[in-house]
Amino acid sequence: MAAQPLFETIGISKTFPGVKALSGVDFRLFPGEIHSLMGQNGAGKSTLINVLTGVHEQDAGEIRLAGETVRFATPLEAEAAGIQTLYQEINLCPNLSVAENIFAGRQPKRHGAIDWKAIHARAHEALAELNVSLDVTKSLDAYPIAVQQMVAIARAMSVKARVLILDEPTSSLDDGEVARLFDVLRNIRQAGIAILFVTHFLEQTYAISDRITVMRNGEREGEYLAKDLPVEQLVAKMVGHNRMTERLKGGAPDTPQQRAGTAPFLSMQGVARRGVMNPIDLDVQPGQILGLAGLLGSGRTETARLVFGVDKADAGTMSVDGKNVKLSSPHDAVRHGIGYCPEDRKKEGIVAALSIRENIILALQARRGWLRVIGRKKQREIADTYIERLGIKAHDAEQPIGLLSGGNQQKVVLARWLATEPKMLILDEPTRGIDVAAKFEIMDRVLALCAKGLAILFISSEVGEVVRVSHRIAVLRDRRKIADVTGSAVSEDQVYRLIAGGSE
Amino acid sequence: MKQIQAVLRHQLVWPALTLIALFAIDVAHRANFLSIALLDGHLFGAPIDILNRAAPLVIVSLGMTLVIATRGIDISVGAIVAIAGAAAAVVLADDPTRIGTALGAALAVGVLAGIWNGMLVAFVGMQPIIATLILMVAGRGVAQLLTGGQIIPIGAKGYLVFGGGYLATVPCSVWIALGVTVATALLVNRTALGLFIRAIGVNPVATRLVGLRSGAIVFSVYVFSGLTAAIAGILASSNVRSADGNNAGLLLELDAILAVTLGGTSLLGGRFSLAGTVLGALIIQTLTYTTYSIGVPPEATLVVKAIVVLFVSVIQSSVARAMLVRQLLRAFAFAKTKPLTGTPQ
Numbered sequence: 058m059a060a061q062p063l064f065e066t067i068g069i070s071k072t073f074p075g076v077k078a079l080s081g082v083d084f085r086l087f088p089g090e091i092h093s094l095m096g097q098n099g100a101g102k103s104t105l106i107n108v109l110t111g112v113h114e115q116d117a118g119e120i121r122l123a124g125e126t127v128r129f130a131t132p133l134e135a136e137a138a139g140i141q142t143l144y145q146e147i148n149l150c151p152n153l154s155v156a157e158n159i160f161a162g163r164q165p166k167r168h169g170a171i172d173w174k175a176i177h178a179r180a181h182e183a184l185a186e187l188n189v190s191l192d193v194t195k196s197l198d199a200y201p202i203a204v205q206q207m208v209a210i211a212r213a214m215s216v217k218a219r220v221l222i223l224d225e226p227t228s229s230l231d232d233g234e235v236a237r238l239f240d241v242l243r244n245i246r247q248a249g250i251a252i253l254f255v256t257h258f259l260e261q262t263y264a265i266s267d268r269i270t271v272m273r274n275g276e277r278e279g280e281y282l283a284k285d286l287p288v289e290q291l292v293a294k295m296v297g298h299n300r301m302t303e304r305l306k307g308g309a310p311d312t313p314q315q316r317a318g319t320a321p322f323l324s325m326q327g328v329a330r331r332g333v334m335n336p337i338d339l340d341v342q343p344g345q346i347l348g349l350a351g352l353l354g355s356g357r358t359e360t361a362r363l364v365f366g367v368d369k370a371d372a373g374t375m376s377v378d379g380k381n382v383k384l385s386s387p388h389d390a391v392r393h394g395i396g397y398c399p400e401d402r403k404k405e406g407i408v409a410a411l412s413i414r415e416n417i418i419l420a421l422q423a424r425r426g427w428l429r430v431i432g433r434k435k436q437r438e439i440a441d442t443y444i445e446r447l448g449i450k451a452h453d454a455e456q457p458i459g460l461l462s463g464g465n466q467q468k469v470v471l472a473r474w475l476a477t478e479p480k481m482l483i484l485d486e487p488t489r490g491i492d493v494a495a496k497f498e499i500m501d502r503v504l505a506l507c508a509k510g511l512a513i514l515f516i517s518s519e520v521g522e523v524v525r526v527s528h529r530i531a532v533l534r535d536r537r538k539i540a541d542v543t544g545s546a547v548s549e550d551q552v553y554r555l556i557a558g559g560s561e
Numbered sequence: 562m563k564q565i566q567a568v569l570r571h572q573l574v575w576p577a578l579t580l581i582a583l584f585a586i587d588v589a590h591r592a593n594f595l596s597i598a599l600l601d602g603h604l605f606g607a608p609i610d611i612l613n614r615a616a617p618l619v620i621v622s623l624g625m626t627l628v629i630a631t632r633g634i635d636i637s638v639g640a641i642v643a644i645a646g647a648a649a650a651v652v653l654a655d656d657p658t659r660i661g662t663a664l665g666a667a668l669a670v671g672v673l674a675g676i677w678n679g680m681l682v683a684f685v686g687m688q689p690i691i692a693t694l695i696l697m698v699a700g701r702g703v704a705q706l707l708t709g710g711q712i713i714p715i716g717a718k719g720y721l722v723f724g725g726g727y728l729a730t731v732p733c734s735v736w737i738a739l740g741v742t743v744a745t746a747l748l749v750n751r752t753a754l755g756l757f758i759r760a761i762g763v764n765p766v767a768t769r770l771v772g773l774r775s776g777a778i779v780f781s782v783y784v785f786s787g788l789t790a791a792i793a794g795i796l797a798s799s800n801v802r803s804a805d806g807n808n809a810g811l812l813l814e815l816d817a818i819l820a821v822t823l824g825g826t827s828l829l830g831g832r833f834s835l836a837g838t839v840l841g842a843l844i845i846q847t848l849t850y851t852t853y854s855i856g857v858p859p860e861a862t863l864v865v866k867a868i869v870v871l872f873v874s875v876i877q878s879s880v881a882r883a884m885l886v887r888q889l890l891r892a893f894a895f896a897k898t899k900p901l902t903g904t905p906q
Contacts, residue, residue, distance in 0.1 A: 367770065387771070399770060404764075410759075410763045423771050425753075427752045430753045
């Protein structure tokens with residue numbers, strides 16, 4: 058390892074109105090290393106990356122690239138200096154073709170016109186390096202998010218980069234894709250490129266990192282070699298103290314309904330939608346957590362959307378509380394006491410420009426209709442109650458929700474449904490992209506609600522989490538249910554085997 | 562300092578300042594511009610004239626505001642104005658005493674046009690600009706069919722009151738515009754519609770997923786826009802005492818969109834201000850008045866109008882505004898800290 062850092066910051070500080078986001082952060086990135094930046098939401102990771110890439114300008118401190126002081130006024134300047142960044146949300150144009158996305162802004166030209174042949178060929182090459190083979194002339198939105206992420210990576214790597222910054226690149230990839238990405242990262246590490254990697258997945262951090270920098274409350278907590286830092290210590294350093302509650306350790310709560318085997322709140326038989334989901338039977342009882350386990354694309358989200366009426370089922374029957382119902386729109390589902398925290402929080406969950414208060418009361422107001430308006434004072438009361446109860450970190454209820462961190466946004470979406478006093482909640486990846494502490498807090502709340510008799514349909518790509526909290530687990534593969542097992546009776550490994558196609 | 566900052570950042574400051582600036586130009590040109598006289602129990606004066614003439618635009622723009630707040634647009638309002646006027650004129654040509662029927666017919670065709678637009682946008686899923694383009698073009702044809710290609714004169718006294726009469730010394734059209742403004746404000750603020758409309762404008766997907774029937778709300782917003790256009794059509798036809806399928810409400814949709822944007826409503830949806838829209842409509846009318854009154858040659862009026870609109874739009878842009886606010890704040894801070902030169906010790 059070279060003694061000279063390629064990219065470093067010295068005493069970086071950055072203050073936003075009302076928040077000290079970074080204070081005196083020293084950070085070093087060496088060539089040919091993969092460096093993980095760890096910390097909870099709000100610890101300052103994103104701000105540090107934004108400063109490094111010219112999105113924000115620091116208030117104090119300096120940035121050095123290869124020993125020389127640099128100042129990036131815009132992300133373009135940083136890119137020109139060889140710093141490539143991949144953000145959490147894919148910043149590509151879904152309406153352009155894959156090849157156009159990879160080469161947008163630097164199209165190879167021939168005789169002054171765009172050389173489409175070269176673009177397509179080189180796009181193919183760039184993707185081939187990632188072991189991805191696509192029709193590069195198809196528009197990007199024809200592919201699932203995971204593939205789009207790979208295209209974004211291909212775009213970043215097809216530029217001559219000295220530093221590659223990846224801000225949670227793996228949050229929408231499945232295990233195989235993550236492994237493939239890591240292979241590629243190891244390859245480019247060999248070429249002497251410095252890679253900065255941000256993720257919430259601890260396992261991935263250890264699988265790939267040489268070095269780890271831990272951030273907490275806008276300060277650098279410390280810098281460690283990955284091999285010298287056991288995972289428990291890493292978590293302790295990130296969180297500051299142990300937040301794992303007794304309830305979480307206990308797993309799925311033992312509720313009276315659960316013991317007595319109450320009649321299901323929601324029951325579906327043979328519910329299907331052509332081309333989307335094969336016929337599926339599910340029962341969820343009050344006070345029960347039904348986990349859906351399966352790989353990306355196995356039909357987890359599709360099932361949730363059918364239950365909530367986002368997509369209309371074209372076969373099968375559903376009953377709520379024993380009565381046959383037709384849930385053909387979210388409006389119907391909400392009227393029957395069902396709530397849905399969608400997977401894609403930013404696109405489908407939050408209403409970014411509206412305040413926290415407005416986001417929280419939105420579902421309740423929607424259910425009451427436009428005439429029975431909730432008074433301003435009552436709205437404030439509801440919002441403040443949930444801000445306090447769920448520990449939402451915000452100035453006040455009038456702050457636009459778009460300014461909150463991911464974990465807090467998720468809590469607001471959860472609060473939105475709790476305010477409607479639902480009988481069943483569908484949680485699709487409620488803890489994705491959320492830091493460890495917030496994750497525990499959210500799951501703790503979910504278990505508490507379940508213990509009070511709420512039926513929960515829980516979806517997570519982390520099988521361990523599903524196994525830990527679910528009473529029952531429906532295992533999905535290829536858009537059909539392949540097993541329905543009791544949560545306490547199976548181990549994580551068994552579920553993995555089921556997903557992979559083995560028997561119990 | 563904080564207060565100055567808050568004032569400068571307020572949404573309504575810039576439209577209000579623009580309006581004041583226009584008034585200042587008028588006053589500089591003609592000192593008694595603002596004076597209002599009471600003649601024969603009617604108020605007369607330039608401000609009253611501006612309000613009176615702005616009334617149809619104000620009304621149409623209110624409907625347009627709600628449409629734009631849902632991230633839509635309605636470019637058919639000019640045509641709807643023509644259809645509504647034509648419908649009323651046709652009824653009155655048959656029997657000049659049936660004022661109520663004429664009004665009903667005008668409002669009904671407006672609502673019908675809105676239903677058509679709303680269906681295409683909310684339920685068929687067409688892009689708003691294309692969906693309403695259909696009626697913008699075809700609507701003129703409908704109006705022509707109704708009037709038989711002629712300009713139909715309107716002589717019914719009871720009908721002419723709306724666009725030319727006075728009530729309690731103030732023109733009726735001003736009262737009607739005020740009424741529509743208040744009604745719209747109540748509708749939006751006293752019910753949850755305002756919140757729903759903004760939520761749809763910001764994130765239609767998420768709004769549907771909270772269980773809101775967003776389709777129905779988008780639909781009703783277009784119906785409302787059709788209704789406001791019909792009211793404007795009644796005022797316009799009553800004011801000029803005739804229905805003209807070709808020229809009634811011509812390009813009114815563009816003035817309405819302009820009024821909405823001048824008022825600080827974002828074309829990207831989500832943020833809207835009814836008060837801003839009213840100010841915006843008044844700015845447009847005052848601008849027209851000013852260019853005529855200060856003697857801009859007729860061939861140059863459109864250019865002058867364009868330049869002012871460009872200027873106001875630049876100021877409206879948040880980037881330009883942030884720059885200006887920063888400059889102003891710096892100037893204030895400077896004035897505060899700078900010692901007075903030449904003061905005797």
